[in-house]
Amino acid sequence: MKNKTTRLTGAALPGLLCLLMSLSALWASASPFQNQITGRVTDTNDHPIPGVSISLIISNTGTQTDMDGEFSIYATPQDTLRISYIGFKPILLPVGNQTSFSITLQQDITDLGEVTINAGYYNTTRREQTGSIARVTAEEIERQPVTNPLAALQxxxxxxxxxQRSGVPGNAPAIQIRGQNSLRSGFGNSGNLPLYIIDGVPIDSAPLNSFSGLTSPTISGIDPLNTLNPANIESIEVLKDADATAIYGSRGANGVILITTKKGTGGKQKTRINAQVYTGAGVVPRKLDLVTTADYIRLRQEAFANDGTTPTETNSPDLLLWDPDRYTDWQETLFGGTAATTGVNLDVSGGSARTYYNLGVGYQRETSVFPGDFKYTKLTANLSLNHRxxxxxxxxxxxxxxxxxxxRQFDGSSFVSTALSLAPNAPALYTNNGELNWENSxxxxxxxxxxRESEARVQQLISNLSLSYAITPELEARLNTGYTLLTSEELTEQPIRFYDPALWGNILTRSLHITxxxxxxxxxxxxNYRNTWGKxxxxxxxxxxxxxxxxxxLNIIGTGYPNDQLLGNLAAAEQLSVTENTTQKYAYAATFGRIGLHYARKYYxxxxxxxxxxxxFGPSRRFASFGAVGGAWILSxxxxxxxxxxxxxxxxxxxSYGSAGSDQIGDYGYLDTYSATPGGGGLYPTQLTNPIYSWERNRKLELALELGLWNDKLRLNTSWYRNRSSNQLVGYNLPAITGFTSVQANLDATVENTGWEFEASTHFNTGRFSWQASLxxxxxxxxxVSFPGxxxxxxxxxxxxxxxxxxQFLYDYTGVDPETGLYTVMDVNEDGVYNFDDRVVVKDLNRTLFGGFQNQFTYGRVSLDFLWEFVVQDGQQYYPSLAxxxxxTMLQEDYDRRWQNPGDIAEIQKASVGVSTLLANFRYQTSDKLYTDTSFLRLRTLGLSYELPTESLGIHSCILFLQGQNLLTLTAYRGLDPQYPGTTLPALRMLTAGLKLNF
Structure with missing residues (x-):
């Protein structure tokens, strides 16, 4: 064969040139100097990629991967493989003496036309999308060992x-997409919550109520998304503007969050196993500098001296009964522990080219920084089956x-607030015989x-079945069905040991049950119809x-148990009280449509x-129509x-411009409702009827410019939006004389959210080094905007x-009076009375700027990534609640800045136990002085990973990783956490290490 080729070349016959080129590939494949090279190409989730182009740079010989991502080609040791596929970064690999390759392709974030975006009822791409859609992939979610997948989006x-308004796992985060639209607020109110859709199935986004303390003014309750396994999520898309959300009608007024779970990939019945295990620890990253015992005693004595009163055992046990030399660091004692976290995830996928599956299980456990056996555990299982x-x-x-x-957690606010207020010389926690010390009451x-033991168990099943049939090549019929079932049971027990033994004779034990x-x-x-006519x-x-x-x-309280061993057994309680027993049904129906047009791939x-x-809504207000128009022009x-x-x-x-609506109110609000009188002898009204209230309206406008520079190595996106929500649905407050607290109604009020959004991303590749950054x-x-009347x-x-x-409407703080030593605020109308008319300072507590800066560096097998989160906002400065x-106790810096003598220019008012100082302190706590800049810059995540060379062991990949969360926070705020000022547990500083294996 080689001689024949040489002879024809020597003849130099122009007519045989094409034949020569055709035979050259055959010559190369049969050359005795070449070896057979085999390999498998996958994405970063270890899914095989069929149709990948494999070519040799020297001879231009090529092949493609099959449905299992596998290929075979002949090459010499001097050849270089070029691996390329649309939507992924190309790779050049020298052959050398290696005959088998395991190749992982990285998605090319600059390939606007091929990165698929889930838009809900249809798919689009970055290049073609006309709406505002943000996306986070599995790679970014998996780097963070979080309980709730939304926490990974911060x-x-x-x-x-x-x-995430508490460091306790399991509580619901507060989420807003482009601001607050509704006047409705408070726990359990979904008027401002986005729509959650998991694999096409909507779930109720309202948090679950809780007796355990996971519901409070600062904590939102138990989130229904907690039962999801973040390791099983393929992507999360957030739909923001009218073009993206209007197809969801009333359900998309506050934005839509689409969660897509991982699916199997067709192959040749080869089973792939992915495993991940990690363990780590977390601590409270910040403690406050509180006064010493000596300074505390001096402060207390000074307070009584200023008031001219004498301490007694009743009002001053800390001075007369407790050890004046004792000191306890209550922050370290009550929330200074170490929380341990462990996670295990196992994923199995396989199947044939036409039927394939993905099966996964997960386990997560996290303990608490509080004393006691507080812990959170989660078990998950998922199955995906595809057939064509x-x-x-x-x-x-x-x-x-x-x-x-x-x-088995609780919000910890009692431990945190106690640690920040308890006297440093308070008694020991336990007596010499190991019992709780009440120090003579x-x-x-x-x-x-x-x-006070509490345990909440939540189980949730989410299932989706999608069937489609292509009637013609252009027309497809589809049926999407879904079913969700969530059950929650919580038991809280308050035994006799919960109380001071001196009070046992007057105390009844009780248990609280929520189902x-x-x-x-x-x-x-x-x-679905698709067709093309020319351009x-x-x-x-x-x-x-x-x-x-x-x-x-169903909420039941049982009281009067004969002993603690029977707590929780309602049959053993002396008295049962049903505080809630309700069944609410909600029905929803809609028709929807979409027409997407594009011409010449530049007009959309x-x-x-x-x-x-x-x-x-009542029969006369039950239906409403919503819609949107979106367009794009690719000038390039x-x-x-x-x-x-x-x-x-x-x-x-x-x-884009369009409208969405909202029906996120309680059920049956348009009806008169009644409850049975005690003893069941009759009925009494519990709700006023209003059959004519109607849909809330949200009109959205957006304009955006997207740029790609230097072959899209730098991408810049700028968006401006304006959302106006009107016809506000509220529970309108009524005077007590009516006998009702509120009535459901529409208010002629308009709320406006406007803003600018800027996004930038870049990438750089050279040899074995790559860098990606986004801002x-x-x-x-x-x-x-308006509220008549x-x-x-x-x-x-x-x-x-x-x-x-x-x-917040606040008093105008005027300082500490040098003569009296009391806080003072301005009496605006000089009437000698301090009321709302004097609260002339308006303080906006919304975020005025926020965002994140993300980087990922890769060199060979080593990868480093980090995310800085920044927020500009005002919030409540930390001060002890008491005068x-x-x-x-109090902060050491406040102790050093207190007023002591007439004429002092001080920041903190005098020490006193009198009523006048208490009133002055209350006005201080409702003045603008209490509010300050709570902006922060936080190293949200920092990760380091190394991929071991395990190909020769039959292991596709083995990655060791080290992950940190909340490692550093730069802020002028002096409390525990500027993200949620107060006495809740701050976000923990977590450090985890783990291993990822792909077989």
């Missing part, structure tokens, strides 16, 4: 504000996830809380939604609409822009026209 998305027929016309997709968590032992259930189903038939492409869909949900709640138009019907495709392509490689203008910045503004309404002292909904000199 600092990563423009316009999405997420605050031989002719590719019929497709089936089934996904099911089950999660069960057991929460002179104090409340904080460890009594350990005997809740949420059950829903959804059916969505739809038709014009049409993508249309039409469908309908039928949804039903039922919520049940997207039209969406939805007609909604909700059982939460125009001929007159081609000269700028070397610099300005991509230019796109897009915009997002949000500048939001919230204000009440607000002065005569019950909201007159809550909101103000032109100001934010998250506003200086009362029983309880």
């Amino acid at each position: 600092g990563r998305m423009a316009g999405v504000s997420i605050v 027929s031989i002719d590719e016309r019929f497709k089936l997709q089934l996904s099911t996830s089950f999660g069960s968590d057991r929460n 002179s104090w409340s032992n904080p460890l009594a809380t350990l005997y 809740a259930g949420r059950q829903s189903w959804i059916v969505e038939p739809q038709l 014009l492409n049409l993508d249309a869909l039409a469908g309908s939604t039928f949804q039903h949900r039922q919520n049940t709640a 138009l997207n039209l969406t609409g939805r007609r909604d019907g909700s059982s939460r 495709e125009e001929n007159w822009m081609q000269g700028l392509k070397t610099f300005l490689s991509f230019t796109k203008l897009r915009g 997002n910045v949000s500048i939001p503004q919230n204000r009440l 607000i002065e005569e309404s019950s909201y007159a002292n809550t909101y103000k026209i032109g100001e934010s909904l998250n506003t 200086p000199g009362r029983m309880g």
Whole structure:
């Protein structure tokens, strides 16, 4: 063969040139100097990639991977393999003496046209999207050992504000997408919550109530997303503007969060196993500098001297009964422990080219920094099954996830607040014989809380079945169905040991029981049509939604148990009290449609609409229509822009306008309701009827510019939005004389959210080194645009026209009076009375700027990534709630700045136990002095990983990783955590180490 080729070349016959080129590849494949090279190509989730181009740079010989991502090619040791696939970064690999390769392709974040974005009822790409959609991938989520998947989004998305308001695992984070739209607020109120959709199935986003303390003014309750396994999530998309959300109608008024779980990938029945295990520890990253015992005693004595009174054993046990030389660091004692965390995830996938599956299980456990056996555990299981027929016309997709968590935590606010207020010379916690020390009833032992055992168990099943059939190549019929079932049971026991033994004779033991259930189903038939006529492409869909949900709640309190061993057995209680026993049903129906057009891949138009019907409105107000229009123009495709392509490689203008609605209110609000009188002898009204209130309206406008520079190595996105929510649905407060606290109604009030969002990303590759960076910045503004008659309404002292909904009305602080030593505030109208009329200072507590800066460096097998989160905001400065000199500790810096003698210019008022100082302190606590800059810069995540060379062992990859969270916070705030000022447990500083194996 070689001689024949040489002879023909020597003849130099022009007519045989094409034949020569064709035979050269055959010659190369049969060359005795070549070896057979085999390999497998996967993505970063170890899913095989079929159709990857494998070519040799020298001879230009090539092949492609099969459905299992495998390939075979002949090459010499001097050859170099070029591996390329649309949407992924190309790789060059010298062959050398290696005959087998395991290749992982990294997604190319600059390939705008091929990165698929889930837009809910349809898919799009970065290049073609007309709406505002933010996306986080599995790679970013898996780096963070979090309980709730939303916690992994902090600092990563423009316009999405997420605050984990306690370091206790299991509580719901506070999330807002482009601000607060509704006047409705408070725990359990979903008026400002986004819509959660998991694999096409909507779930109730309202947190679960809790007796254990996971519900409080500062903590939102138990989040229904806790039962999800973050390691099983493929991506999270957040839909923000009208173009992206209008297809969800009333459900998308506050934005939509789409969670997509991992699916199997077709192959040749090879089973792939992915395993991850990690363990770590967490501590409270910051403690306050509180006064010593000597300074505390001096302060207390000074308070009585200033008042001219004498301490007694009743009002001053710390001075007369407790050891004056004793010192306890209560911060270290009550929340200075170490929380341990452990996680295990196992994932198995396989199947054939037409039927494939993914099966996963997970386990997570986290203990507490508090004393006692507080812990949170979670077990999860998930199954995904995909099948397609031989002719590719019929497709089936089934996904099911089950999660069960057991929460034996509590919010810890009692331990934290006690540690920040308890006198440093307070008695020992235990007596010499190991029992709780009550020190002759002179104090409340904080460890009594350990005997108040509480446990919440939540189980949730989420399942989705999607069937599709291609009637013609252009027309497809699809049926999406889903079912969710959530059950929650909580038991809190208060035994006799919870109380001071001196009070046992007057105390009844009790148990508190909460049982809740949420059950829903959804059916969505739809038709999808796609066709192309020359340069014009049409993508249309039409469908309908039928949804039903039922919520049940039963709260029972049992009191008077004969002994602690019977606690929780309601049959043993002397008295039972049912505080809630409800069943609520909700029905929803809708029709929706979308028409997507694009011409010449540079002009895009997207039209969406939805007609909604909700059982939460009266018969005359039950239906409403919503819709949006979105468009995009890719200027860089125009001929007159081609000269700028070397610099300005991509230019796109897009915009959208539309309306969404909201029915996020309680059920049956338009009906008269009654409850049985005690003893069952009759009925009494519990709700006023109002059958004519209707849908809340949210109109959204957005304009955006997207740029790609230097072949998209640098991408810049700028967005401006304006959302206006009107016809506000509220529980309108009524005077007590009516016999009712509120009535459901619409207010002619308009809330506006405007803002700018900036995003930038870049990448750099050279040899074995790569760098990726991204920055997002949000500048939001919230204000009440109009509210006719607000002065005569019950909201007159809550909101103000032109100001934010998250506003405090405060006294104007004027300092410490040098003569009296008391805090003073301005009496604006000089009437000698301090009331709301004197609260003239308006303080906006919303975030005025927030975002994140993310980097990832890779060199060979080593990778380093980190995320800085930054927030600019005002908040409440930390001060003890009691006036200086009362029983309880204080900050050392406040002790040093207190008033002591007439004429002193001081920051802190005098030590006193009198009523006048208490009143002055109250006015101080409601003045602008208490509020300060609580901005912060936080190293949210820091990760280091190393991939071991394990290919020769038959292991596809083995990665060792070290992950840190909340490692460093830079702030002027002097409390525990600027993210949520107060006495809740701050976000823990976590350090975890683990191992990821792919077989």
